[in-house]
Structure formats: structure tokens, C-alpha cells
Amino acid sequence: MVRQGGFGSPGRRHRRYTSTGDSTIKDSRKTLQRLWSYLGRQKLGLITVFLMVLASSALNLASPYLLGRGIDAMNLGKEKVDFASLKVTVFLLIGAYLLGTLTTAVQTYIMASVAQNTVRDLRRDLFAKIQTLPIRFFDTRSRGEIMSRSTNDIDNINQILNQSIIQIFSSILMVAGSLFMMFWISPLLTFLNLIIAPVGFLLTRKIAAFTHQQFELQQEALGDLNGYIEETVTGQKVIKAFGREQNVIESFREINKRYRSAAVRAQILSGIVPPLMNTMGNLSFATVAGVGGWLALRGIVSVGNIASLLNYSKQLNRPLNEIADQFNMIQSAVAGAERVFEIMDESSETDDPLEIYAPENWEGNVVFDDITFGYEKDKPVLKNITIQALPGQTVALVGPTGAGKTTVVNLLMRFYDPDSGKICVDNYNIRQVKKDNIRKASSMVLQDTHLFSDTVMENIRYGRLDATDEEVIKAAQIAGAHSFISHLPQGYNTLLSRDGGNLSQGQRQMLAIARAALANPTILILDEATSNVDTRTEIKIQKAMKILMEGRTSFVIAHRLSTIRDADEIVVINEGRIVERGTHEQLIEKKGFYYGLCKSQQHGYQI
């Protein structure tokens, strides 16, 4: 990825780590339907959860009523307490509280596993999808963005599944149930309550909306902060080499300050909401209690009923606010889900049904026939490229940087398909052969080898997964890697740190050669390292590459005279066209482009 800007521009926007975004209602509905298709797979769990929510809501609704019955059983103001009915009510009340707690615990427990199973399926499908996406997809997106979708966004979805479904369902039941009970007990007091409650509700909503905005700003600032830290950590070498530590600290201070202010605003505002809600709640409580008391004195409503009603009115405000909060959360999670489904909707590497499996005993006769190709439409990077390599031959691709050498081999691996012309291996047009079929015939040894955080043994075995330990060791011997591996602390069982950071570049290349040797391909693609490794290692690598190339059709992006001299044909590419071809001697004699390239020594050619 090409990064814009440098380490001194705190004002620029780093990529967002949050998952908010605009989405139309129609899209949201579609996304919710798709989410449901995942959630719906946990039918049994979901039904149990709904039954539990139903039960716990009913029990919660029963408690204020029972409380009222209990108070009335005391016959306040009269002489005799009705102990019999008081006893029953108290037992029922205890039962309702206990059962309520139990059902809530069960519903939380089951919902957690329903949610986890659902996001597990989502993650699995997303990961599997990512493996099928063409290289072109990865060219156009940053790693961080793909990571963020696979982790943050899916986490967000998990959160709403875990909380919102239960919350919304139970809140709706509680609001409806409380209202019903309140009206049943006293329409007049309910009416009074309903005048005050919405005012408080609307006021807190207004503040909450503003707070939400502040939280978004805070998240944005956090995204910048994260981005800056990530960039400066990965770029430490460059920062130190150019002595920019102080600038980086200054810039960080700026971003940190912005984050602090945004966070303070968000926290203060969000701190206001609970006391405000309390005040509003208390106000309506006091009004209902006052008027209720007056009605009780006149014998219109019993004291127990007023107590029940006050409890219901308390239960009314909370779910209303909870529903509103949950909708905000859902919005952000739906935006995240949209980003996840967006990747799932990307077209995979096309698996054309007409593609065939060619027999795997390849000979390695490779022909590039008048190939033209561009990564972007109408911007050809390769123009009319024709190359033939007979079985066992070596073709050296030579040319200045950006000429199109890597692109040639990218097409042979079918990472991309040419816009026109065809590439044939043993007379099969590779476009008509299954991708994994053709990729199995070839191995790549790249300058920048990717090593996984695993043991040396497993990293080499990546070349052929069913290889035995002995075969792995033999491949390492061919690659000249055996001796350095033996000197590692745990030999072949040494764990490599991320991307082989604890190995030298030469050693990493040797492992790549061992990997390729183990794969035993018919076609070999080598990208010679331009960076300087010490002479002894370089001689070893050269020797290993030579052994590896024996009897295989090889395409080498060559930088060293020894490789170039041994090539059957040197193909000189400049600006996407073949400008010369022939052997080293022929081309030097011609005194053309190749000759100039060698003489200038500007392009890493150590000739």
C-alpha cells in the first residue's frame, strides 16, 4: 500500500478503526436479513432464549403487583393484619424474584453461546472468502482495513447479538406489560405519569444524541491515535535513521491533545445523562406519589395499588431509554455487518466451469503468446510480450525497475489474466486450466519471502504438506540451509518470529529455496535478491538456486551475471516491451539497451 503523507502531519486522517458509517434503510434491512440467516441457524437456542425472556419479563411484571398486594394485606390504618394472605404474597414475591434471577441467568448464558456460534460462522465464512479473493483485491485495500473488518466489525456484531436482542425484546414486553398493569390499577394516575415521563425521555434523548456525536469524534481521534502509533512503531528504523524522533513526539502530542479534548467532552456529557434521568424519574415519582396519596386518603385507590403503580412507573422509563440505546448500537453494528458482507460479496477468483484439470505430469513447455496486460484498464504494463521456454530451459528477465518483469511472472501464476494473447504450458492455454492445477506445477522463490510464525520445519513443509521430516531436511540441504538451521537454538524446531524477523535476509531466501525444492515443481520462478547479502551466503544461494533450476523450466528475474550467463535466453524488457533478446554475449556485442544497462550499473545489475 502506498501511504500518503509522512510522519509529520498530525492533521491528516488515518484510517478509521470504528465501524460507523452511513447506510440506507433498504441496505440495512437487507443486511439485517442476512444477519438473520446466520442467527436463524441457532433456532433451538433462540427459541429457548425467547421463552426465558418471556418468563423473566412476566416475573418482573408480577413483582410490583405482589408488592402492592402485600401492602394491602397489612390493612394499613386498620387494626388487623391479614397474615394469611401476607404470607402467601411474601412467598410468591420471593419465588418471583428467585425465578426471575434464574431465567435471566439462563437467557444470558444461552444467548452468549448463540451469539458466539453466529459470529464464529460469520468469521469462518469471511476468512474462507478472503482466501478465495484474487490478488487484485489485496492490491486495492490496506491490510489494516481487512483486519478491522475481520475483528472489530465482527466484534460489534457479537455485541448486539449478545445484548440487543434480549434487551429490545424484554424492554418491549416490560413497557407494554407495565402500561397495561398501570392502566388496570388506576387510569388516572397512569395518565398523570404519562404526561411527565415523555418529557424526561425526550430531554435525555436529545442529550444522548449530542453525546453520541461526541463519542464519534472521540472514536475518530482514537483512530488517528492508533494509526499514528502503528505507523511510528513499524517505521521505527526510518525514524531513527533520519533522526526524526523529536518531530514524531511533537506530532503525537498534537494528536494526543485532540483525543483528550474529544474524550473529555464525551465523558462529561455522558456523565450528565444518568443524574438527569434520575431527577426526571424522581419528579414523576413524587407527582404520582402526591396525587396517589391524596386519592388514597379519599379511599379512591388503595395504598398497595399506589405502591404497585409507582414501581411500574419506575420500570417504564428504563426500558424506553434502553430501547433507544440499543437502536444506536444496532446502527453501528449494522454498518459493521455491511462492511463484512461487502467482502463476502466480492467476486472470488473466478472458477470458470469450463476450466479443466490437466494431467499433472507437466513437461514445462511455456509460451507467452503476444501478451498485453494492465493492472488498470487502458494502462497496459506489458505490451505484445512473446517468450518461449522449452522444458528445462532458463529464461532470464532483465530490465530497469518498473519495466514489468514481476508482472510477467504474475501472469504465469495466474494471479492476473492477460487482457489479450495467451499463455500456454504444454499446449494448454492456462486460462482454461484450473488455477490450483497450474499453480501446483510452479514454485516461486521471491526476494521477499513470507515466513509464517511457526517452526523452521513447518515453514519449509509449506512447500509440500505431506512431506516427511527427512524430506524437509533433504530440501534444506539442497538449499544450503541445513547448516545454519542446525545452529539455531532448537534446530528445525526453532520458532520463527513474525515473518521470520529473527533470520537474516540470506537465511530467509534459503528457506524459500528449500520450500521450492520440496515442492519439486516443473516450472520455477526466481526473483533474485538485489540487496547485499554477505559474499559467502550469496555464493551458497547461487549454488542452491542452480541445483534447484536443474531440469526445470525457469524464469529468473535476474540481477547477477552468473545467472544471466547461464540462461538460455535473456529477455530484456523496458516499459512493458521486449526490446532485446539473446544470450549475454550476443547482447553485449550488439551494444544496445542491455549493454547500456550493464554499463550504467544503476539497476542493481552486478555485472
Ligand SMILES: Nc1ncnc2c1ncn2[C@@H]1O[C@H](COP(=O)(O)OP(=O)(O)OP(=O)(O)O)[C@@H](O)[C@H]1O
Ligand atoms: N498491483 C499493481 N497494481 C497496479 N500497478 C502495478 C501493480 N504492480 C505493479 N504495478 C505497476 O506495473 C509496472 C510494472 O511493475 P513490475 O512490478 O512488473 O516491474 P518490475 O520490472 O518487476 O520492477 P522491479 O524490478 O522494481 O521489481 C510498474 O509501473 C508498477 O508501478
